Amino acid sequence: MTQIGGVQPWFLGLTLQLILAALLHQGLATVAPPTTAQTTAAPHKDPGRPEKGNYVVTSSNGTSCLLASMGLQLNITFNSVSQNKTVQEVLNLRPNVTKSSGSCNSDRASLLLSTDAEKTNLTFIFTLNATSNKYHLSEVSLSADLSDMKERFSATNRSLDLLRGTFGFSYMCHEEQTLTVAQDFSINTFQLQVQPFGLSGDQFGAAEECQLDEDDMLIPIVVGAALAGLVLIVLLAYLIGRKRSHAGYQTI
Secondary structure, rough: OOOOEEEEEEHHHHHHHHHHHHHHHHHOOOOOOOOOOOOOOOOOOOOOOOOEEEEEEEEEOEEEEEEEEEEEEEEEEEEEEOOOOOEEEEEOOOHHHHHEEEEEOOOEEEEEEOOOOOOOEEEOOOOOOEOEEEEEEEEEEEEOOOOOOOEEEEEEEOOOOOEEEEOEEEEEEOOEEEEEOOOEEEEEEEEEEEEEEOOOOOOOOEEEEEEHHHHHHHHHHHHHHHHHHEEEHHHHHHHHHHHHHHOOOOOO
C-alpha cells in the first residue's frame, strides 16, 4: 500500500470523512425546519431579516417580570381576495410600530404584541413547573386582518413545548429557528433571548443556549481539531522519514 510521507492513506481518508461529516452536520443543524402548511401559490416576496425588538412586561408593583429581545417573522397561509386562492404571506413584525403588554404570576407569564398597521395581535404564554423549576412556551395565538384577506385570520395552539429554560435563567438562540404553531401559521425567530421567570432587575439572567447555537460553536472546533491533527501527523511522518534517510548513508 502506497504511503504519503509515512502517513497511511486510510488515516487521511478517515480524517477527510470526519471533516465532511462535521460540515454536513452543520448544514443540517442550521436549516430551520420547514412549515407544514400547504399552499396553492408561491409565498409572497421575502421581506428580509426582521429587525430585533426589545419587549418588557412589568408586574403590578412596577418591576420587570418578563424580558424578550427578538426579531419575529410571521408565516401566514390564508385565502387571498385579489388572487382568489390560498397564498402564504411572510410578514416581519416591526418593533417601532409594535405595542407590548402582558401579565405575570407565579407560574404563568404572557407577552402580547400588537400592531395597528397590520391589525395583528400575537400572544406568547409561558408556563413554569414549580417542581422542576423549568419553564417553556406553552401557548401561542395570533389574530390578523390583512387587507388582502377574505376573512380575519386566527390561529391558536395551547399544547406547545418550546423554548425550554430554567427559572432564573434566560433562553437564548441566535440562530434562526422556526416555531410551528398550526398548519397555516408558524413563526421564524432571529437573535432570540427571553426570560419569563426569575428576573433580578431589568437584566437577563445567565443564558441557556439552544441546540442550534451549540452546534454552530462545536462544528468549527471539531473541524479545526481534525485539521490540526492531520498537520501534526504529516509533520511527524516527514521528520521520521528524513531521519531514516540520513541513517541509510554510510561514511566513506
